Amino acid sequence: MSIVLVAITSAGPVGQAVDQLVSWLLTHGPALFSVIQALVQGLASFFQALLAAPPAWLLAVLVTLLGLWRVSAGFALFCLLGLNLVLFMGLWEPMIATLALVVTASLLALLLGLPLGVLASRQRTTWSLVRPVLDLMQTMPAFVYLIPAVMFFSTGQVPSVIATLIFSMPPVVRLTVLGIREVPADRLEAGLSFGCSPSQLLWKVQLPSALPTLMAGVNQTIMLALSMVVIASMIGGGGLGDVVLRGIQQLNVGLGFEGGLAVVILAVILDRLTQSLAAPPTKAMAERWRDWRRIWSDA
């Protein structure tokens, strides 16, 4: 923390301008910030409670079944073993905390990012405004978001969610724009020639056609969110990031490795599950069932 503070006090003219903007916002918008604070905290607590409600074994079984249905028997086995390992390492509760943060931040990122992407794909001016902001959000070192997040929302889950939200939103916006723009011209023509209104064209032709690209954006956003919530443990986000951070502070290699391993397991599960969402489930189901039977008959 001390390094960060030194950087701010010795900021140049650009930094001072940003500083002034932040303090202006702090004096003129406390009401807005407390509303956001309440909303985000409510959402984060809700997901935390929801995910912590079922016993660990039940959640593990549910995730395994989901993996079996959507991905593959091998992946289901990985889920089962991986989640058991997390439980065995005693990291279940931190993992649930991390998951709650990821879900909250990703949900908000998608709620904001998808409509923004749709809008930007339709209006050239919106896109030319949004694009440099996205570049900034993506290339700015992730740690930088932590500072204003703390100033506006103090420490805890809320600033973690906000910093994560900012860091993870660009891919979903970008890929939504890309997906909608890439819809083949003949499909648009077909839609128009059958009398689609602009909103029908969007919902019946553009979004379904863009779905695979869109889901890639959703997947990227969730993965970025996961990587950010670990960093956000520095401002009290809690969860697995806390375990890793403790490992660093205490130079405890074993502890850091355990935390890192749990993050990897969670990341792989989230990645495969979200990737599988783009594929049609019914056919996948039949295939998985065949795979599953084959595995058992082989063994």
Add this chain to the structure above:
Amino acid sequence: MPQIEVSGVWKLFGQQPQPALEALRNGADPEEVQKRYGCRAAVKAVDLAIEAGEIFVVMGLSGSGKSTLLRMLNGLIRPSAGEVVIEGQRLSDLPAVGMRQLRRHTMAMVFQSFALLPGRSALENAAFGLEVAGVPRAQRLERARAALERVGLGRDLGKRPEELSGGMQQRVGLARALALDPPVLLMDEAFSALDPLIRREMQDLLLDLQQDQRRTVVFISHDLDEAVRLGDRIALMQEGAVLQCGSSMDLLCHPANERVRHFFRDVDASAVLSVDAIAEPAPLMVQRNDLERWRHQPPGGAAGVAYVLDEHQRFCGLMPAGGTLLPASEVEQLAAGTTLKQAMEPVALASHPLPVVDAEGRLLGVLSSRQLLKAMVMA
């Protein structure tokens, strides 16, 4: 009144269409105009009148402006000048909502690339137009199913486009248009992406559909054989302008200019021309009631045969010189619409010009081997 009327339609693509249009109308050189205004004319001063119930083929090489012309019929492209009138409605007068209504109820389009929606089954794809038009789910699926059955895909309702072959995909594309039961079908090179055998099948299907219910079909094609086979009338386009518009026979026998003649140079005239177009009037026609009179006094001396007609001008037999009446059932006849190719063998084998009759059996004329040869040499 024609169902579709196109008058003085121009389409220019580029930066300054209006001044470029003026220049082109005043006879400026297209290349000069392109340089000066950055504008290219895709369609130039086209006038067409398409009647209800006909298959109207717009033919031309790629880049001749035929697809642009088709898209101006349903407003996907707005003309730079001129007017398109569909069933009495001027497209330029229609607000966006009216245009959508027209597209939903009056005209449906079939695409060269099929343009099906990937996430949907064949049934849902076929129901797309009805869905857009707001038809309730059960009803639209029923109509889509009927349309798919009509095009021969009754067993593949649940398949997705990527599971279907090209020909089957285009059947879905056709069913999507037919499900709307539109009076006008716009077909943009609809069969061009299919291999020849399947293309032929689809052409037969289209002709078959026209037998069920005559729709106005505007068919874009670059394939002469297809145009001749399908088209009641053909408009031949080159560099954005219509060179000639008429039946395939008109274009073949009476080309408006050298360029049209050049286009049809490779067409096998004997497969296009039909016997009724070149049949001559019978040299001798006798009413059946007058037959007795002719029995003792052979008509035309020893030279010819007389063609015997009843009171409705129906052909009822041949009367050779001095002989007895050969009833129609024993005489080879050519039905109207028989191509010269098909007529060659019977005409060559017959000892007299063969009678050409229409569907009701009325005598349209006769075809001699000499006349047949002459027609083939001329065309």
